[in-house]
Amino acid sequence: MMELRNISKKFEGKIVLECVNLSLKQGEVITILGKSGSGKSTLLQLIAAMEPIDSGEIQKNVETMCAYITQKPYLFSHMTVLQNIAFPLKCQGVRKKERYAIAKNWLEKVELFGLEDRFPYELSGGQQQRVSIARAFVYQPDVFLMDEPFANLDVKLSRQLQHLIFNEMKQRNVAGIFVTHNYEETKMYADQTFLLQDGKLTTMSEQEVELYFNEGIQIEGRTYLISNCVLTNNLSDRSIAVLLDKKVHLYGVDFYVVILPNGQKQFMKKSQEINTIVPLYLVLKEG
């Protein structure tokens, strides 16, 4: 339903995106991971046509409607909560009674009942975000573009909203591109995960995702899931590594492989042995 072909974008001469390709099917959920400043928001803005593309093309069906939700909600400050949620229906010419009935239904779903007559400035950040999510659903998009929508919410509310959004999307067969730093979102809801790094967008395997979130470790080109590791005090052969502060030190060869929390590998000669290693060992199994 949407196809990005060789999308490139520069800001002030600096390449942010370079020949990015992406294909999104109806109802498919994609998550995009990447360091701060890697261009994730820029990519969503290009798809939402809020920024011009330097080169390449985005092909979508003429009828494809995108709703874009950012970390910081943008509400109409002069409208009440109910008017904000009902606004897309007003634009479509739906009568007042009907549009308010639909908006009230969404008000309940996002647990804002009783706050319908408040103005955005009278709401907390989390409540404002719930209004913007309800408004986005009322708009009935085919694609949700979400830029860390839960980042500013407390854990409980963020889980509730995740659950609501992904369930509603599934029921309505709505596709989504989620920019996130959240492990659960990626693990539980994404059909595919991509990494944006140095301007390039690449698919990630399940193991690479684990590694990215520090749930996996990579030694000599092999990935081991932490969940597949067993803790032991028995340090005997090269299949044993030491885990310290989520860094892994491999024994039995002439260097240690230290995996930093960002997934980067660092080789250290044995002579550089750190004395502070505590007796906490990991037996690595195939994973």
Ligand SMILES: Nc1ncnc2c1ncn2[C@@H]1O[C@H](COP(=O)(O)OP(=O)(O)OP(=O)(O)O)[C@@H](O)[C@H]1O
């Ligand atoms: N309008 C702009 N003008 C100039 N530079 C910009 C503009 N928008 C973004 N950039 C730059 O482009 C790069 C990518 O920014 P972007 O916001 O897309 O990153 P991000 O991956 O979404 O980061 P974060 O995870 O911190 O939100 C950054 O170096 C940023 O400074």
